[in-house]
Structure formats: structure tokens, C-alpha cells
Amino acid sequence: MATVKKTKEKKEKKLTKDDLISLYMDQVLEREEFPGTVYRFCKDHDLKEEDFYQFFGSFSALEKGIWELFFEHTMNMLQKSKEYEAYSNREKMLTFYFTFFELLSVNRSYVLFALKRHKAPLKNMEQLKGLRKQVKGFARDLIRDANESKQVKLLKQSEMIFAEGAWIQMLFLLKFWMDDNSPRFESTDVAIEKSVNTVFEIFDNTPLERVLDFGKFLWKEKMA
Incomplete structure (x- = not known):
């Protein structure tokens, strides 16, 4: 039962467009610069590139x-x-x-x-x-x-x-x-x-x- 509960919680934390935008805005402000590549941005936030591209193309x-x-x-x-x-x-x-x-x-x-x-x-x-x-x-x-x-x-x-x-x-x-x-x-x-x-x-x-x-x-x- 514990395993099922953890799996359910993981699914509920699926990345949303608002989440992605928040990550981007926070990074820009914290580093005082805009990200160079989608690859590096996703790597910094433990995301897959396809996670990014499901919402934005660039x-x-x-x-x-x-x-x-x-x-x-x-x-x-x-x-x-x-x-x-x-x-x-x-x-x-x-x-x-x-x-x-x-x-x-x-x-x-x-x-x-x-x-x-x-x-x-x-x-x-x-x-x-x-x-x-x-x-x-x-x-x-x-x-x-x-x-x-x-x-x-x-x-x-x-x-x-x-x-x-x-x-x-x-x-x-x-x-x-x-x-x-x-x-x-x-x-x-x-x-x-x-x-x-x-x-x-x-x-x-x-x-x-x-x-x-x-x-x-x-x-x-x-x-x-």
C-alpha cells in the first residue's frame, strides 16, 4: 500500500506550464541572466527536454x-x-x-x-x-x-x-x-x-x- 501511495503522489507532481514558467523566472532572477540553451536549463532543474517542449518550442x-x-x-x-x-x-x-x-x-x-x-x-x-x-x-x-x-x-x-x-x-x-x-x-x-x-x-x-x-x-x- 505504501508503494501505491508514493506512485500516486509522484503522478500528481507532473510538470505544468505554470511550474515551468516559475522555474524560468526564478532562474533568471537568481542568476541575473537568461538561460543559454534548453538543454542546460532542463539539466539544471532535473527535467527532460521533452518536458520543456511539450509546452514551448523555445x-x-x-x-x-x-x-x-x-x-x-x-x-x-x-x-x-x-x-x-x-x-x-x-x-x-x-x-x-x-x-x-x-x-x-x-x-x-x-x-x-x-x-x-x-x-x-x-x-x-x-x-x-x-x-x-x-x-x-x-x-x-x-x-x-x-x-x-x-x-x-x-x-x-x-x-x-x-x-x-x-x-x-x-x-x-x-x-x-x-x-x-x-x-x-x-x-x-x-x-x-x-x-x-x-x-x-x-x-x-x-x-x-x-x-x-x-x-x-x-x-x-x-x-x-
């Missing part, structure tokens, strides 16, 4: 997966809230950003290290490709719901433009959070609230293309 894919997991955890937390579904689009967007950046703050050491890996900012953005798709999808769903309640076609907003604007806003807030030295990152909370409220206040009165242009300007200024 370190690059894993790094993108970290950001996608941040998004997925954020959405899971929102969907567990009974009040969330009754929120307005503005409240949903605010709650999303607050929750997402709270999660980033818990993992701030890794996030800052990863986003400052290369001297060229655009190269650091490569890891955000999956997140970009997720954030734009989230924004499209919000605007689609809003458009369904508008009977006049001229009052409906472009899902594509709104989604792109949401991504630019995310990048602006991400850079703001990276530079934020305030206690508990309170300045970032203020920036989130002001930026979301401003966008929704001008949303029905200003062509979204102009909002998008303004967002690009802010992002360029912040990056400079």
Missing part, C-alpha cells in the same frame, strides 16, 4: 507565454468577481488595468529585468506579441458590446481602431509603471484612472482616429 515562446499568463490570470480574477459582469465598459477597463498592474507589481523584478534586456526598446517589445493580441481582443469585445446597444449605425465605433488604441494605452501605462517610484505605485493607479476616464469622456465626442494619434504621440514622448 525560450522566446516561453517569454511570450509569461505575458500571456499574466493576462490570463488577470481575466480569471475578474471573472471570479460577481460584480464584474454588471460593470460599465469604463469600469471593466479600469478594473482590468488595476488588476493587471497589481499582478505585474508582484512580479516586478522579473518584468523590469526582461523589459530592459536589450538596449533597443523595440527588441524588448517582441515578448509582448501575444499580450498585444489578448489586450486587443479584450478591447474589441468591450466595444462590440457597446455597439450592439446603439441602433444608429453612425454612432457605432470602429472595433479595430478602439482595440489598437487600447494597446497603445497599455504600452504607455507599462512604461509609466516601469518608471514609477511612488509607494505602492500609487502614481500608476492615478495614471490608469485619468487615462481611462479621459478616453471614455472624449470617446463619444472625438473621432477615435484623433485619440489614436494622440496615444501614439504620448507613447513616443514617454519612450524618448
